[in-house]
Amino acid sequence: MKDQHVHHFEHTDVKVGVYVCHCGINIASKVNVHEVVEFAKNLPNVTVATEYKFMCSDAGQDIIVQDIRSGKVNRVIVASCSPLMHEITFRNATQHGGINPYFFQMANIREHVSWVTAEKEDATVKAKALVAAAVHRVSKHTSLEKKYFPVNPNVLVVGGGIAGIQAALTIANAGKKVYLVEREPTIGGHMAKFDKTFPTLDCAACILTPKMSQVRSHPNITLWTYAEVENVSGYVGNFTVQVKHKKRYINADTCIGCKACVDACIGPENIPDEFNEGLSYRKPVYMPFPQATPSVVIIDENSCYHFTKGGCPPDFSSKNGHLSPQLQSLLRRANECFELRDFQETLKLTKEILKSSPEHQETLFLHAQTLYQLGMINEATEVMRNVMVKERCVAACPKGSVDLYQTEAISEIQVGAIIIATGFKTFQGERTTQYGYKRYPNVFTSLEIERLVNASGPTGGEIVLRDGKTKPKSVAILHCVGSRDLHSNRYCSRVCCMYSLKLAHLIKERTGAEVYNFYIDMRTPGKGYEEFYEKLCHENVHFIRGRAAEVTDWVLSKAELGKLVVRAEDTLLGMVRRVPVDMVVLSVGLEPQTDAEEVRRKFNISCSKEGWFLERHPKLAPVNTFTDGIFLAGACQGPKDIPDTVAQAGAAAAEALALIDIGYVEMEPNTAFITEENCSGCRICVALCPYTAITTDPVKLISVVNPALCKGCGTCVAACPSGAAQQNLFTDEQIFEEIEGVLEYV
Amino acid sequence: MSKPKIGFYWCASCGGCEEAIVDLNEAVLDVVAAVDIVFWPCAMDFKKSDVEAMADKEITAIFINGAIRSSEQFEMAELLRKKSQFVISFGSCSHEGGIPGLANLYKKEDLLSTVYSTAFSTINPNYTLPQTQTKVPEGIATLPELWETVKSLDQVIDVDYFLPGCPPPVKLVVDAVTALLSGNLPPKGAVLAPDKALCDDCTRKATKPEKLQHKRFYRPSEILIDPEKCLLAQGLLCLGPVTRMGCDWACINGNMPCTGCMGPTSRVRDYGAKALSAMASVIDLNDEEEIQKSMDSIVDPVGTFYRYSLATSQLHSAIHTNGGK
Numbered sequence A: 001m002k003d004q005h006v007h008h009f010e011h012t013d014v015k016v017g018v019y020v021c022h023c024g025i026n027i028a029s030k031v032n033v034h035e036v037v038e039f040a041k042n043l044p045n046v047t048v049a050t051e052y053k054f055m056c057s058d059a060g061q062d063i064i065v066q067d068i069r070s071g072k073v074n075r076v077i078v079a080s081c082s083p084l085m086h087e088i089t090f091r092n093a094t095q096h097g098g099i100n101p102y103f104f105q106m107a108n109i110r111e112h113v114s115w116v117t118a119e120k121e122d123a124t125v126k127a128k129a130l131v132a133a134a135v136h137r138v139s140k141h142t143s144l145e146k147k148y149f150p151v152n153p154n155v156l157v158v159g160g161g162i163a164g165i166q167a168a169l170t171i172a173n174a175g176k177k178v179y180l181v182e183r184e185p186t187i188g189g190h191m192a193k194f195d196k197t198f199p200t201l202d203c204a205a206c207i208l209t210p211k212m213s214q215v216r217s218h219p220n221i222t223l224w225t226y227a228e229v230e231n232v233s234g235y236v237g238n239f240t241v242q243v244k245h246k247k248r249y250i251n252a253d254t255c256i257g258c259k260a261c262v263d264a265c266i267g268p269e270n271i272p273d274e275f276n277e278g279l280s281y282r283k284p285v286y287m288p289f290p291q292a293t294p295s296v297v298i299i300d301e302n303s304c305y306h307f308t309k310g311g312c313p314p315d316f317s318s319k320n321g322h323l324s325p326q327l328q329s330l331l332r333r334a335n336e337c338f339e340l341r342d343f344q345e346t347l348k349l350t351k352e353i354l355k356s357s358p359e360h361q362e363t364l365f366l367h368a369q370t371l372y373q374l375g376m377i378n379e380a381t382e383v384m385r386n387v388m389v390k391e392r393c394v395a396a397c398p399k400g401s402v403d404l405y406q407t408e409a410i411s412e413i414q415v416g417a418i419i420i421a422t423g424f425k426t427f428q429g430e431r432t433t434q435y436g437y438k439r440y441p442n443v444f445t446s447l448e449i450e451r452l453v454n455a456s457g458p459t460g461g462e463i464v465l466r467d468g469k470t471k472p473k474s475v476a477i478l479h480c481v482g483s484r485d486l487h488s489n490r491y492c493s494r495v496c497c498m499y500s501l502k503l504a505h506l507i508k509e510r511t512g513a514e515v516y517n518f519y520i521d522m523r524t525p526g527k528g529y530e531e532f533y534e535k536l537c538h539e540n541v542h543f544i545r546g547r548a549a550e551v552t553d554w555v556l557s558k559a560e561l562g563k564l565v566v567r568a569e570d571t572l573l574g575m576v577r578r579v580p581v582d583m584v585v586l587s588v589g590l591e592p593q594t595d596a597e598e599v600r601r602k603f604n605i606s607c608s609k610e611g612w613f614l615e616r617h618p619k620l621a622p623v624n625t626f627t628d629g630i631f632l633a634g635a636c637q638g639p640k641d642i643p644d645t646v647a648q649a650g651a652a653a654a655e656a657l658a659l660i661d662i663g664y665v666e667m668e669p670n671t672a673f674i675t676e677e678n679c680s681g682c683r684i685c686v687a688l689c690p691y692t693a694i695t696t697d698p699v700k701l702i703s704v705v706n707p708a709l710c711k712g713c714g715t716c717v718a719a720c721p722s723g724a725a726q727q728n729l730f731t732d733e734q735i736f737e738e739i740e741g742v743l744e745y746v
Numbered sequence B: 001m002s003k004p005k006i007g008f009y010w011c012a013s014c015g016g017c018e019e020a021i022v023d024l025n026e027a028v029l030d031v032v033a034a035v036d037i038v039f040w041p042c043a044m045d046f047k048k049s050d051v052e053a054m055a056d057k058e059i060t061a062i063f064i065n066g067a068i069r070s071s072e073q074f075e076m077a078e079l080l081r082k083k084s085q086f087v088i089s090f091g092s093c094s095h096e097g098g099i100p101g102l103a104n105l106y107k108k109e110d111l112l113s114t115v116y117s118t119a120f121s122t123i124n125p126n127y128t129l130p131q132t133q134t135k136v137p138e139g140i141a142t143l144p145e146l147w148e149t150v151k152s153l154d155q156v157i158d159v160d161y162f163l164p165g166c167p168p169p170v171k172l173v174v175d176a177v178t179a180l181l182s183g184n185l186p187p188k189g190a191v192l193a194p195d196k197a198l199c200d201d202c203t204r205k206a207t208k209p210e211k212l213q214h215k216r217f218y219r220p221s222e223i224l225i226d227p228e229k230c231l232l233a234q235g236l237l238c239l240g241p242v243t244r245m246g247c248d249w250a251c252i253n254g255n256m257p258c259t260g261c262m263g264p265t266s267r268v269r270d271y272g273a274k275a276l277s278a279m280a281s282v283i284d285l286n287d288e289e290e291i292q293k294s295m296d297s298i299v300d301p302v303g304t305f306y307r308y309s310l311a312t313s314q315l316h317s318a319i320h321t322n323g324g325k
């Protein structure tokens, strides 16, 4: 028909070997392997057809190698499991035999046939069809070569929680350069908020802060906080990443964390402190928490007067003409120095004067003017800058680090591998309305309690009610809030049972209150976890097996007066209970970050349907993603505790190191290519490529595929309206042969 | 030595292809001088019996335009095949079924009922339909039978070459005849036109943006068309990317988008499917509802994407009978 078959590729002297695997009984119990072999013998070009118990075993592979070496076959079909399992194995065997590894084709008669087909007869027919398809197709295979690209040895770690910290340190200690990008003003993540960690109850800060400062001082780590990845392009081994430095209004390189600015700041003091879950207040300029790393303050433009009112209001405390003797002498000295042309000293004094009295701008302004007339532009500018200053923080900073005119900056870096460690967010307590969070002041989330029990928290470790002083005499801890719940998240958040036990212990220890844990079932599968639970059982903590139905202030008895009542069915007692308490703690579950979808898209990785980043294989590639060179660490991949997070971070670091240590990446040749003589340059393909691998040749005005970027997704091949884009191992000819193979014999 | 014998025949076509032969103007004179036209019922008085009287393969080349949809057309095609060395399928209808091929969307009885009864301009109260045999006083009058489906020429007889286009461009016809006369022939089955898409040397190519992306398509009547800019870039459904070049931009230069008469390149099996996927690729939307709305801006998708090729597409026809053949 028409001239479609005019462009035939000549395949002469094809000799196909078909090897059907039993896979123990995985295949053989459903597929009549012998019948498939007999069938294969009559297929075109087949010179060998045989069966074996385990083709993937050394002995199985050897059959292939020998048949190739003895010249019996020059194309290989293995009918066995999925290509994901053993394609590499058999390609290697094919190559070992002495022919191009791509003269091999796999027929998946396990996952696609024996495991999913009920009747033996049907399974055998299907297996034959797939073998026929493979035989037809392999005759059209051509020899292909893998490609190699060099790898940039630097690594980017995104997210500075314990996962990111661990991964960055591991890689940096191996002598590789790491960029750690954290979007908050400090690293530490959730762990930095905890007082103690289960099950050992060791102090979180004691184990975390040393790691944080190691990150800060490590010569191989460039730490960028309050920064976000803006754009990622490139491919495994060669990513180009743009990092946006958000406006912190402080020069992070020079700030020494003395907090003079915080002391001097006259801005509002009632801004809810994010780090303390809003349980305390801060000024517009603040240090997130005492051990913040880097130890650099930040200015919040939503509350700072400079941004909300156009500047700090003038200082009315010192009136003109009422100069303190100290200020008078300062002014006198400044004038002297100025006359003596000692501008450095003038400048120093200027700053000092302004610190205590910005009213003396006029004198200083005159100095600046004179300097300008003398042509000493730099000095004049410097004095002017000080004259203009009315913002207290600017005046107070001994390092000149406050920069209220800071703009966003972009750094562009080249890295070979990327580790994503963006963590999680906690479930919002108010979403389970029946528990009254934000309606009843004394309902708290677990994260709030973590801050309350923390010695460096808002109350110095005192557990008190929302009024800030009363110690609770009874506390209910509700497990599984926002977890294992059809109305919110079906999954188990894995850490809540354990941290609920931890909080029960800490509350008991600090307040002596009666503590009631309402749980569905206790999940403590971890080293030392069950023992921890047992220990709690002996600490007089009450355990009520039953998910709490509601928290209410509707009292039914005198004993309940002024209390919050937790209603639940105690499934051990088989009755509904009402437990009056002073304080309720919601053990909120873990959820993907709000911007997980955006991050997913930026890095071109996948998400599970809940929004957790998807690993390539849950067992065999748990830290890999479907994008080569991008790895996952910590809770961004799914709820997990600190031990698991740290282990996974180590694994991600090892994968990244393995990649950059080899120094090159090997690329499968199944990439797309555009035949120059066939491409019309219509550009339909250009915008479609999800990996931006296609560009237009500016001279020839046709499209070109960058094989390093092409992932072989086939989008352009399917879309190319004139058949100019084709894909190695998936040419139209090969695919149509395969289809014909399926249809011809069945 | 006797001159090569050439013939032209028409089947289900509009007559435009015959017009195209006349359009060869001066070029046709050279052709006429070089050959003997032995059969051209449209222009000269030849009868079927004249052909029947010829020896097998006596005609050097027969150019057949139009689709095949009746018993008579099929008989003539078979007869001409027998009498000719080369059969050249001429024009879109013969090549791919053409516009008549769109009849394959309907059943024969529906077509007849539309034409002979329900059409606005038809008055036929007794619903008289054409019959293959009708008794008249003089005996039995016969008419050819209308097939259930429309076929391209190569679906009914062996075809040597294809001249695409609606109608085929003059230059390609002259090249084809020259090639035939000189014996300098491409492999059998070839489409006698360049094997690249129209965008390749389109007069508007320089104005094509790096990335083609639209929210919707426009019909030519909906916008003022810029006479210089790539039509696809203007949101018009230009099928240039899908269609073989060689038309000398007849439509493009007339400020109209390409409708695909030259058919696909050799590497494409189903023109309409490719056209649809190419145009859908240009839609830059993610929301399903919006995508649907945008695709709804394409009036008559089958008629647009399969305008010339429904009969030879993978879809073939609405009915699965092998109507008449």
Ligand SMILES: Cc1cc2nc3c(=O)[nH]c(=O)nc-3n(C[C@H](O)[C@H](O)[C@H](O)COP(=O)(O)OP(=O)(O)OC[C@H]3O[C@@H](n4cnc5c(N)ncnc54)[C@H](O)[C@@H]3O)c2cc1C
Binding pocket: A158, A159, A160, A161, A162, A163, A164, A181, A182, A183, A184, A186, A187, A188, A189, A190, A191, A194, A196, A197, A198, A199, A227, A228, A229, A421, A422, A423, A424, A425, A426, A446, A447, A450, A495, A499, A502, A593, A599, A633, A634, A635, A636, A640, A641, A642, A643, A645
């Ligand atoms: C109340 C509570 C108590 C817990 N107690 C314990 C305990 O006692 N013991 C235990 O083992 N586990 C405990 N856990 C679990 C523990 O918090 C996690 O295992 C751990 O924090 C996971 O670390 P991570 O680094 O993966 O994520 P995170 O700690 O969430 O850190 C992620 C970091 O990435 C940053 N980030 C996010 N998105 C971006 C972005 N786009 N760009 C740049 N940076 C970004 C964040 O700002 C953050 O700093 C508890 C959890 C909760 C909720």
Ligand code: SF4
Binding pocket: A250, A254, A255, A256, A257, A258, A259, A260, A261, A262, A296, A297, A396, A397, A398, A399, A400, A401, A402
């Ligand atoms: S005064 Fe300067 S150095 Fe000190 S904390 Fe503030 S900005 Fe940093």
Ligand code: SF4
Binding pocket: A674, A678, A679, A680, A681, A682, A683, A684, A685, A686, A702, A703, A719, A720, A721, A722, A723, A724, A725, B197, B241
């Ligand atoms: S879609 Fe095909 S013809 Fe068009 S530019 Fe891409 S490769 Fe070339």
Ligand code: SF4
Binding pocket: A682, B198, B199, B202, B203, B204, B205, B208, B229, B230, B231, B232, B233, B238, B239, B240, B241, B252, B258
């Ligand atoms: S899409 Fe149409 S107008 Fe644009 S370059 Fe192609 S043929 Fe020309």
